[in-house]
Amino acid sequence: MAEDQAPPSGPDLAQGVDPGAFKDGKLVGHVGDREILLIRDGTEIFAIDAHCSHYHGPLADGLVVDGAVRCPWHHACFDLRTGEAIRAPAFNALDVWEVEQRDGLIFVRGQRERPAAKVAKPDHPENIVIVGGGAAGFAAAEMLRRQDYKGGIVILSSDDAAPVDRPNLSKDYLAGSAPEDWLPLRPDDFYQQAGIDLRLRTTVTAIDPKARQLTTTGGGIGYDRLLLATGAEPVRLPIPGANLPHVHTLRTLADCRAIIDAARTAQRAVVVGASFIGLEVAASLRARGIEVHVVAPESRPMERILGAEMGDFVRALHEEHGVIFHLEDTVAAIGERKVTLGSGGSLEADFVVFGVGVKPRLELAEKAGLTIDRGVLVNEFLETSVPGIYAAGDIVRWPDPHAAENIRVEHWVVAQRQGQVAARNMLGHREKYDAVPFFWSQHYDVPINYVGHALKWDQIEVEGSVADRDCLLRYKHQGRVLAVSSIYRDIDHLKAEVAMERAVAS
Template sequence: MAQEQAQPSGPDLTQGVDPGDFKDGKLVGHVGDQEILLVREGEGIFAIDAHCSHYHGPLADGIVVDGTVRCPWHHACFDLRTGEATCAPAFNALDVWQVEQRDGRIFVREKRARPAVRIAKPDHPGKIVIVGGGAAGFAAAEMLRRQDYAGSIVMLSSDDAPPVDRPNLSKDYLAGSAPEDWLPLRPDDFYQQAGIDLRLRTTVTAIDPSARQLSINGDVIGYDRLLLATGAEPVRLPIPGANLSHVHTLRSLADCRAIIDGAKSANRAVVIGASFIGLEVAASLRARGIEVHVVAPESRPMERILGAEMGDFVRSLHEEHGVIFHLENTVTAIGEKKVTISSGETLEADFVVFGVGVKPRLELAEKAGLKIDRGVLVNQYLETSAPGIFAAGDIARWPDPRFGENIRVEHWVVAQRQGQVAARNMLGHREKYDAVPFFWSQHYDVPINYVGHALKWDQIEVEGSVADRDCLLRYKHLGRVLAVSSIYRDVDHLKAEVAMERAVAA
């Protein structure tokens, strides 16, 4: 999240710099207290805020691609000319500055005025309804207003709270190192000011595609375009005791608050599942000084996604921090103060957290007669089988040009980017969704980034050292790179993403 900015570094750009001072086409300096990144691309020189508006990542450590700069941390993208955040997970634009070249030196002057929004709108739907208050739903609503859409936006969310930064729920906020006021994606008054009718604690019970209506809480609401962004819900295994009050899942802010509340008086916890979310929860609870046991059926954590070597590293990293694993085991029963596992062992537990994955919320789409195949089937423009109804996020299964098949991906950034594309297409644009899937995971001080989508591979090519926390892994099938994971190889990871994008464009 945004953090207190240190004293600006580098030269005073109002006094001018020499072109020879650039390194790899970039130079960090300042104007007053504002740290600024100078970028040379081709014949042009651009000045833009030096830090990403998402989590304050240093853009100087990123890469420049086709008139944009990409953040090294979570792959947000900004237009060098306008400062616009062109690609999630960033939404806030950056300031750009006037650049002058004189007497062989480069000077940065005043801020440039942000250009007025001029978006061609081939279609003018009067009313757009969004079902879902998560990543895709928020990104779509925000993009509609950014595209200068002046019609009605109704956002229906079953959550208790406005859209929040969900990745933080299992990371810094749960660990106690981030305050709650960092979580909202926008301040509460944003929705009213933007003319977004956000209705919380609202359940949609049915959709009538032919009448372009949906039913909510006994009422009926019409739409011209509809976005389904119902997301996914955590899996709670059918184990005796799974519904006890001290057994939690983690998806919403309310879920996270409940776990934090339980942790205040707890000494021991059991996490069921060695998934990304399960292990992030384990790391966060260890940061709170709680003894954590992880029970999972696999022989090594996350091998299915990251491979054996990275899986062993993740296990050893957590063990270094005191996590106790019970692998090749399942939980057979949960009691008030204990958990029984398939080996016959009994583990003491003041509370339990399920981290065994999620399932897409498809019931609404199924009842409406939309085409379903392990997700809501959409075309390359994210439109479902019913005209005027789009789907994005965890429920959407789309035709990915890299793999020649329909895929569904449960990643935060994927949902956000799909919401943005769906918003533009609901306005009549015909923009193909072809972004490369990306996610990040944080385990203590070690970030793991992953780009691409590899359900299977026949080779993992390791560059660097996994054990030394300096590596790039390429997951290949028949010689073709399907995905890349990395630890502290941010630039190489960004380059891998660009290579995948260009492979499709070609």
């Protein structure tokens, strides 16, 4: 064990533990230097790694549902019998151990062998092409191989870098508290070893659905099944100076590196927009000691998504850390060292970051004749209006059973889970995409979790205290809970997610 590593927690499970030591059906212990979580689920007891394989969240604080444990931080989910990561944002499986009960004690023995991969349906296609190297595209490719799909997989990505953990680009990595080697979703050699042909810096210019052919900047390519996961692109306001070299957006690793380079010698920055991305960027730049001004037209940040009380809290939190807001104002023009406001004032700025939202990349789908309705319209199986072409991620508008309408959501976990479901359906399964939308945002040391989808509400029910950073907010319309946000109420938030799932299932 490394000298700076803390010793494992709890009792030595190899020596046996009293069943009375369980708390809420869980017990953290260890075998050697491995921390292990014992879970009692009904009459059975399982032993599994104690920490989530995504961001190392403590599964002892999670929720056990239907033979699986859900992570309290970002709602990843693991099968208790196999350790498989059955819901993004985690992809790596956890180890599981044999459990023995004798002489009134519970013992953990050796690790269980990983079960064989699930076998794809025998009518699987020979060649699957994925357009887009973001969350949905990567998740689909990874799931195809996890399903023991033996055919060809090609990912066509316009990015310069292999798929990365995009949420980190506005959070820890931008703040300087996470190294760059944490960012790749898989090591560089994963794609070759998994037989995934990842083609970077490749743009798809046309789809011929009848011939099942794509035209790309690198030539033509055929497909048997196609997944469109083209994602979204950041919006630049149509104002003078928006395209100057020191004006940035944040979507890719290259974008993030450019902002970090600008911050090395800068003293002041202006963030345009009080969106989640804009305010996460503001927090990260404050961590680097940059003076940050946020300009936004709304009267309070994120009120449209989180409501007035949470919006006021977010503003106060950022002001505590030195962010200066210019709300109910706009940016009229950007100069070399100055930002002119719509109100007539001006701000000094060494660089500027736009955080005013994104727009889905729909041009390719439109040109191919796919049905478009403020997004690529898909059915409950994520198949588009053209058989054999599926879509996932930021471009998709799908029939959400929770909202009881077609919705489009621009969030990382949603895109990953859609990619996973689309992958299984491209192999011939008929799995409905019915996951409750989930996202998280981080502001300094305060995480905000959100599950559901509420474009409007007539009541916000607050449990706990927003000001004390201990709260659960329910967004209701005509008495029905549409969404729930929370700060440090992880288990309650997981329970809210399960309640939404079961409301639809019933």
